[in-house]
Amino acid sequence: MEILLIGVLLLAGLAFGTLGSHFFGVPRVVGYILIGMLFSPDLLGDHLGLDTARWTQPLVAIALGIVAYLIGGAATIGQLRRLGVSIITATVGKVAGAFLLVFAGFVWLGVSVPDLPVWGAPLVLAALATITAPAAIVAIIHQYRASGPLTTALLGMVAMDDALGVVIFSVALALLAADGLASALPLLAWELVAALVIGGGGGWLIERISRLLHEHELRLVALIGAIILLVGLAEAWHFSGLLAAMTLGFTARWFGGAHAERLFEPVEQLEEMVFVLFFTLAGLYFDLSVVVEHGWLILLFFVLRGAGQVIGSWIGARLGGAPPAIANNVGLGMLPQGGVAVGMALMLEGQPRFAEVAILAINIITASTLLTESIGAFAARFGLRRAGELNEANGGHDGEHDNEGK
């Protein structure tokens, strides 16, 4: 039954998403989420006897491992240097701003869940707030043929900031996995050091192996096999699979030299499928009663995350010496939030300790994704227009929302 449902979710999600985008101009992710909702327990799920918690976790863990590998392999050290100081500082500022404001706001309001310390739920939500959806921003830039320093800064930042988000999320989970602060430090050290060492060693190994595999198809098997093996080891040996997969990507890119396409292109082709899976699964967990009960939390998360990003990226960009046109507008272009955050929230669901916060996080992230799809796109357009980088003569062509939200 579960295999049948995965097939239905992928195909119906794809059909609903693309048709909605084509006929109504709504982002594809909306269609994906709606299809997932259709199979949630409140609608068809209970009638079909589906127990989502039982079978979705391995899928989510592998899919998230694939995305983390791609995030890790996004840039080389040389490329990071060429991005420039102001883009790096603005990225750090944006991530720090979103994290701190969401964390402070939710702690101040006393949002907590059973099984976790009072700062547990705010920490998880703050970590999820650091993630951005590059595809939504690229879609707007492409639609309006935007170009200029702000556009360059935005493209660089959205490619890089999820790496920081993965690190923060991994540290947050390691902290929360410990029973007290005394046991947290050794546990944290093991979770992170093991992930870095094993992921790093794996990256070196897979790069060496890939040199022997000239066929594209065989490299794909090796790469996916390595990611799954690493995620499995992380589960068995209790270290961060997400961080390990990201380190795998980073070191594979590092050892792979200049031309890393052979190590990433085969896996990149799976990314769309991963995001369809994440959004439809998030829809499965969508609980209207949670959304209604915590509607104000969703709004608060959206506002705090947005404000934190705008303020943080402004401070970071100014510290890095960016001109006002970039500093004043770059945070506005970073609001869209999507698949990676949804995947991370889904991952929490598999661990009993995080079950309560998982349901809250999945529903907040899914609902705020729908919000950022419209308001985030508007804010990005506003920022690019204010910086004089929008070529509006080219705006409004078909497929405006085709890739948003991922």
Place this chain on the structure above:
Amino acid sequence: MKASDWLKAHPVEAVTLSPEASLPEAATRFLEHPEVRDIYVIDADGQVCGHLGFRRLAGLLLAHLRPTHSRRQLVERVTTGVVREHMDDHVLCMQPDERISEVFHHHMERRVEDIPVVDADRRLLGVIRVADLLRQAIDRRD
């Protein structure tokens, strides 16, 4: 047929570049030789150290026309560097005494259109054009 025999019968001058050449320079070389789809990168010692394909280069220089990007492509778009940073540094080359029939499929799996032939010191001796191989196969059929 051995690679060296093929090169004697079908001499083709390979298009080469320095690793420090810019991407627009590489594009200019391609445009000067419209039939060429693979440029070989030669280091200071005259050895083949990399390869840059036409589609790869066009993808980098025309990235702004692409509606979707992976994260890797996003970073490449905003940090365009020199040829060295984008070339494939694992170039599959033929030795002069190798038979084309024995190694041809390895090259096809790499999705290249030209097959470089190098000596024992990895110096470029010439290029076997897949188009020439195809032309000969058709001629034989006829």
